[in-house]
Amino acid sequence: MTTLVADLVVLGGGPAGMRAAIAARQHGLRVALIDEGQRSGGQIYRSPSYPVEDTDLRASPDLSRGEKLRAELAESGTLVLNRHRAWFVAPGLHVACFGPDGDVALEARAIVLATGTTERVIPIPGSTIPGVIGLAAATILLKAHGALPAGPSVVAGVGPLLYAVAAGLLKAGGEVAAVVDLLRPGDWSAALPGLMTRPDLLARGAGWMAALVRAGVPVHAGATVTAVSGADAVEAVEISPVASDWSPVGMRTTIAAGSMAIGHGLTPATEFTRLLGVPHHFSAARGGWVPALDVDRKAADGIYIAGDCAGISGAAAAEWAGALAGLSAARDLGALPRDDYAAATRDVRRRLAGAERFGWTVSRLMTLRPGLAAAIAPETIVCRCEDIPRIRIDQVTGQGGRTLNQLKSTTRCGMGPCQGRSCGEAAAEIVAGNTGQTRQEVGFWTARSPLRPIALEAALGEYSYADIPKPPMLPA
């Protein structure tokens, strides 16, 4: 067990975390950054596991931005703990994590939480079959591992990632059986004014669409996947048109496939902010639960939050929010005088606001509509860890269950190894729909440490039986 003392701990090495660490280091704070990945970058700037060549850098703006940030981080003097998984955080501030060389405990005066997102997948029958992966997973497969899933692939769900994945699969030499987009062209064109603030990203999107048209890939707009079939691998996918609330209506068709990438938007990863007791409110347009923050990214004394874990805003906004959080921490720890802080953050705030305009347009586009979860068939596995079907959740609400935590303690839904990260959104949507409540009323899983599976030794530390104080025996 190693104990480290820092001024600032940054939890998460994506764009927000990296920029927070770099900013704090510029003002002399002692900074430790904890990140699960082999190298920093989070998911959007995830570092490839194959050797990177100049052609790769030129071809991928995300890769070159990631490499640039990693280099800045390396030069900043931050203690970067890659391959470390944080599992505990408490005010004080105490952070516990474990890595390849053992357990690490950190004491710090401030923390920046930049834990990013989890992908939301509303399940369908067969979504646990090997070969069904998340949209984000498909992106990682292509960008970070240079690999293709079994073909042909169906790419389904909502958001720009759909087209990025489909075009990426084609570019890598894979085959796309179909793109199944919940949104209609009208939804996309309504979002154009907001999207036009980033003409470079719009152009990228147009390029993806053109690639799909060139390859003759069928694009089903206003449609969803309703079932996956196959024994040990994906064999076929069933598709249906949807109504404007995303409920499947009309004729279903089946297409042959070898894999499916599915994703219904991103949702902020709020386990650590919850464990710290930060209040959250539900915002459908921002992807789910968002923490309460002031304009300096501060949630409470010593606690700062940046990036998508504070509400889905995109990578550019994450970078600026991270820089702002790092500067706010430096100010509050006495390393940056107030006047200098105001000057330093003026430009950052302006750029953050600009980036949020685009990011929030995209997150609004991906807002979950009620028909999708309402249509989850009774036999569909919702909690993958504990194999809990929708019908079990219906039984609980039928017997008077009204909150997500009641569901959890009654059925074990959310108690498995993933701790509710995979099923939380779908389960909450079902409970809300069944009981006529809002997502705010249904609530979210109570956060409990450890937030990642750990070996028992990590929790016990050097505690042994001999350490237990034993009271003296009573006289006979």
Place this chain on the structure above:
Amino acid sequence: MGTIASTLFGLFKRPKRSRSPWRFVGTHAHHDQVSILVDDERLSAPEGECLAVALAVAGISILRHSPVSGSPRGMFCLMGSCQECLVHVDGAPVLACMEPVRPGMRVMLDRLVRERPGNPGH
């Protein structure tokens, strides 16, 4: 209407799409192949590559069976969140999607489930 049109478009224009296995894209140089053991069988995998991906490319997409239903499971989120890709490496439970390939690593699949009487695979 748009859906009917695009479905018809798909029916008429779609070229035959053949099945293909999980594979690495040829354009990237991968790290050197090293030898690892998977359920005591020798396998070749690129050093430093994500174990879950290396296994899938080697034809192993089923990493475990659900302890409750016995249904086959494989990688899903590829980012250490869903816990579906849990395997044993050198005696310790790890997530295959977060584990880099090392020469001589001993991977065991379905370890926990196999050891429980009455579960599939026991």
